[in-house]
Amino acid sequence: MTTLTGTGQGDHQDVINNGSWLPSAEHKPKLVFEDTKGQIESPVEDADGDEILERWNKPRINLYRYLAALYSFIIMGMNDAAYGALIPYLEPYYNINYTVISLVFLAPFVGYTAAALLNDKIHMHFGQLGVATVAPICKIIAYVVTCVHPPYPVLPIIFMLAGFGNGLEDGGWNAWIGNMESANEMLGFLHGCYGLGATISPLIATAMVTKGGLQWFEFYYLMVGFAVLELILCATFFRKATGAAHRAANPQNHASSSNARTREALRNPITWVCAFFLLCYVGVEVSLGGWLVTFMLKVRHGEAFASGLVVTGFWLGLTFGRIILGFVTGKIGEKLAIAAYSLICIGLELCFWLIPNFVASAVFAGWLGFFLGPLFPAAIVVATKLLPRRLHVSAVGFAAAFGGGGAAVLPFAVGAIAQARGVQVLQPIVLALLVLILALWCMLPGGFKKGALEESSREREEARERGEDVESGPVRIAVRKLRKKMGLVIKRS
Numbered sequence: 047m048t049t050l051t052g053t054g055q056g057d058h059q060d061v062i063n064n065g066s067w068l069p070s071a072e073h074k075p076k077l078v079f080e081d082t083k084g085q086i087e088s089p090v091e092d093a094d095g096d097e098i099l100e101r102w103n104k105p106r107i108n109l110y111r112y113l114a115a116l117y118s119f120i121i122m123g124m125n126d127a128a129y130g131a132l133i134p135y136l137e138p139y140y141n142i143n144y145t146v147i148s149l150v151f152l153a154p155f156v157g158y159t160a161a162a163l164l165n166d167k168i169h170m171h172f173g174q175l176g177v178a179t180v181a182p183i184c185k186i187i188a189y190v191v192t193c194v195h196p197p198y199p200v201l202p203i204i205f206m207l208a209g210f211g212n213g214l215e216d217g218g219w220n221a222w223i224g225n226m227e228s229a230n231e232m233l234g235f236l237h238g239c240y241g242l243g244a245t246i247s248p249l250i251a252t253a254m255v256t257k258g259g260l261q262w263f264e265f266y267y268l269m270v271g272f273a274v275l276e277l278i279l280c281a282t283f284f285r286k287a288t289g290a291a292h293r294a295a296n297p298q299n300h301a302s303s304s305n306a307r308t309r310e311a312l313r314n315p316i317t318w319v320c321a322f323f324l325l326c327y328v329g330v331e332v333s334l335g336g337w338l339v340t341f342m343l344k345v346r347h348g349e350a351f352a353s354g355l356v357v358t359g360f361w362l363g364l365t366f367g368r369i370i371l372g373f374v375t376g377k378i379g380e381k382l383a384i385a386a387y388s389l390i391c392i393g394l395e396l397c398f399w400l401i402p403n404f405v406a407s408a409v410f411a412g413w414l415g416f417f418l419g420p421l422f423p424a425a426i427v428v429a430t431k432l433l434p435r436r437l438h439v440s441a442v443g444f445a446a447a448f449g450g451g452g453a454a455v456l457p458f459a460v461g462a463i464a465q466a467r468g469v470q471v472l473q474p475i476v477l478a479l480l481v482l483i484l485a486l487w488c489m490l491p492g493g494f495k496k497g498a499l500e501e502s503s504r505e506r507e508e509a510r511e512r513g514e515d516v517e518s519g520p521v522r523i524a525v526r527k528l529r530k531k532m533g534l535v536i537k538r539s
Contacts, residue, residue: 099227110283112232114178115219116239117279121185121272122212123243126453127361128265130336131248131354134343135255135262140198144469148461151336153202154209155454157184161213162447165221166308166440168214174287177218178280184211185273193270195263209454216450217443224430224442230380233423234372241365241419244335245358252339252354311433311441316490320429320441323486324449327421329456330479334360336457337464337472338411345470346404356408363412367419379496380424380431381487387417388484395480399473421483422449428490 103109129150137147168176188208192201223232250268254260311317335357342353375383391414398410426442433441456479463471492501 099229100225101227102223102232107283107286111174111287112223114276114279114283115215115223116236118181118215118219118276119236119239120243121269121276122215123240123245123361124247124269124272125185125208125212125243126240126332127244127247127335127357128251128269129457130332130339130357131251132255132262132265133336133340134350139195139262142198144461144465146198148458149202150205151332151461152454152458153205154212155451157206157209157211158213158216158447158451158454161210161217162444162451163308165214165217165443165447166311169218169289169292169439169443171289173284173289173292174218174222175281175284176289177214178284178287179277181211181214181218182273182277182280184208184214186270186277189266189269189273192266193263195261209450213447213450217445217447218439220426220446221430221439221442224426225435225438228376229427229430230376230423231372233426234368234375234420237419237423238365238368238372241361241368241415245361245365248335248339248354248361249358252351256350256354307437307440308444311437311444314433314437314441316429316432317437317441317445319486319489320425321445321448323425323483324422324445325452325455326479326483326486327418327425327452328449329452330476330483331364331418331422332453333457333460333472333476333479334411334414337460337469341469341472342404342407344468346402346407348404352404356411359408359412360415363415364419365415367416368423369419371417371420372423375420375424376427377496379494380428381490381492382494382496384421384424384487385484385494387420388480388487390417392477392480392484395473395477399477425449432491 101108102112133147133150136150137143140147165177168180172180184207188204188211191204196204219236220233223229223236226232251262251265254265255262338357338360339353342348342356343350346353348356371383371387394410394414394417398407398414401407401410426446429442429445430438456475460469460472460475463475
């Protein structure tokens, strides 16, 4: 018997000539991934019926798209980390207090929220090409306006646009790479690039202002150039990843639509647990990255440049943590690994808070970043394992973009409280959030043994097929209350 081993025309012709296989309308493969030399079928299954996951370098166009996504996350990291490094210079430039200056953190949340709700719709209509073009354009506009240093009320408004662009990429690229083979490692590199951008951004911004004698807004001249290059790269490599290609890869049934899948994702408790986990995590990450310079200046009484190096060390630790621990997390299992990392982070945060020494604080900040690093990628992997494939773009996109709102809400809250209590409130707030992160992680189904998530996912899918309710325990109660408040549940009389 002759088997089909390739997708090129020569292979098809050989098989047809042998007469052992003839394509029919029912078995015609769906072509969804474009390559410059050929196309592959998706989804593909092996002999055991298990789906073969897409790879970062196969088809070859994926290699260039993955590299473009890495570059996008470098820009995203530079964007988020620049706020904190520039706050000490924004405050005297505009002559405003902590609460008002913190609006630069809060404003992008509006953009992130819009991205969370529109992510699936943009994918269905425009595919990944829509994300690859709309997101950089939004950032270019935001950075150009910032370059002209407008009156302060304009900054929070224009940062909403940057938040929308970052939210689209955060959700879109996480959902795509989270479904790949070796997702822990691939997401580790992706978010490591975010950490790389966040590492170099404060260093560049601080050096430009303190050593170069430049104004804070001149840093955004660089950001405009980086964002223009991002638009060129992403639009080029994702030019064939259109809405038609995405719809072919994610066929809808007769009763399904983009809005229906979004509603289904929002009714799933896993989506909300992951979303709030990421909200708290990103809040911790950006609160530390955003207020660490001010904390080291005001509380640890460090020099300006040395304090800027501390936040650089934090982001550098986060970068290495995502890359190195990404290989460890998959080996021991996501549930156990992230629980262990969270406990270590709680211990490091206590040491950071209670040991009032500049050098010790700098060391603890670096290690805190190292063990915080893998939390975001692991949450994306867990979501893709626990949720049905049809919900991955909607649910993972929503959770990632909603979680990215933590970069806005929680740093703003720190700034508002710091106005009344001082910037030293940063440490107890971060500690409380780390404890909440651990509690949310433990709420996810599946035990702490390796393979428990996959087993739980199979059991939940079998229960769905039998028509049983798969929501149970504290997750069910919490999500049911949340649904009622949001009007997602119709009360029965």
